[in-house]
Amino acid sequence: MARAKKLTEKQDLILNFIEKFSIDNPFPPTLKEIAEEFKITLGTVQDHVFAIEKKGFIKRYPDVARGFKVTRPGDNKMQDMADMIPIYGSVAAGDPIFAMENIQGYVTMEKNRAGHKIHFALRIKGESMKDAGIYDGDIVIVRKQEDADNGDVVIALLDDEATCKTLKKTKIKAYLEAANPRYKAIMNRPFDIIGKVIELRRGFSVA
Amino acid sequence: MARAKKLTEKQDLILNFIEKFSIDNPFPPTLKEIAEEFKITLGTVQDHVFAIEKKGFIKRYPDVARGFKVTRPGDNKMQDMADMIPIYGSVAAGDPIFAMENIQGYVTMEKNRAGHKIHFALRIKGESMKDAGIYDGDIVIVRKQEDADNGDVVIALLDDEATCKTLKKTKIKAYLEAANPRYKAIMNRPFDIIGKVIELRRGFSVA
DNA sequence: ATTTAAGCCATATTTGTTTAAGGTTAATTA
């Protein structure tokens, strides 16, 4: 993720190690553990760590064992980074979407991509978004919101049925468009937007 | 069935402190910090921590500073269900795929979809799998394995370059096929399979 | 009545970990 080019190659390697170590273990590494990993001496690690800190990629706690804090995404606490969000099934007209009996499972997602409980997942049914690379059975992760921009892929409520479409906005009106020539755009029916698709997930059969 | 023994009130307080400290800081507390919090001595903390460990609520790393891991049985279900796996970038020929400097970030995935550290993610480059709904920039989650079945989407090493293709197997030979008519199948070059694609993820731009 | 466990204390020792202070070399930049 194009970490600002400020770090040298070696510094970047070391930062990555600190990060990965902190994910694999419940605590950050010691300077010595870093030295061992890269087969360099303690003094050299001091130099690197100091440089990385000066450039703002980690925070150091003086005189504290394992006193690191990585200050960029991919941080320390896996727990703090992951959320479980419910997968809802496609709903038949009239049925409430967010009913608990409609929950098919859960998926994890990175926290902080937004605040709190504003995401859900929906299993796609049908081929209407095929040309946008969204297939039957795929799961989309949705951020709840009541409006969206022209061109956004949204989940809309149409006659009480949740459907995935592309939102089109002209100066005159807003309408929904399928990404499949076999479906025609929905021009003259009222609809409510319930969220914007921010991610697509597709499982492949696991042998 | 050795049901986890219950903690005493004091032990629970201490466990809670360790947990909270680990959330508020990028590392767990030291025994001394616990002692200070509860205004008790180091020796007493040793006793408590030993008891809590014996009852299975934390794991201790001997001779390791801040060497705690909270493993509350029962609680914390959500956290225990998620794993962070690294995203590797597409690699140029010759470069090692699993090098740390090639890590672009991390994604969460449900734990236990398999054992341990056998998954990684790869950012797809190119259009060769477009007809299978896998686009440039997509992320695939890969389970490491050295063979796969006919029809599986796999990551293969071709001339030291990681590539995403469909594996085809006939009675006579195995070969790789792109899902895009503009690419032709790779019939007569040796390749190694490094994993099978089990999930696809695509991010949509977030306003 | 004896044992056991929880909670507490104190002191000393060992090991882990960070910090300090000096240096070398090669490559880059002013």
Add this chain to the structure above:
DNA sequence: TAATTAACCTTAAACAAATATGGCTTAAAT
């Protein structure tokens, strides 16, 4: 050319933290 910077080194010292013993009190359990 002189000055800087990255990357490496060694050694010593200071501090942080875990471990090892041993002992004390009270309440509950055998």
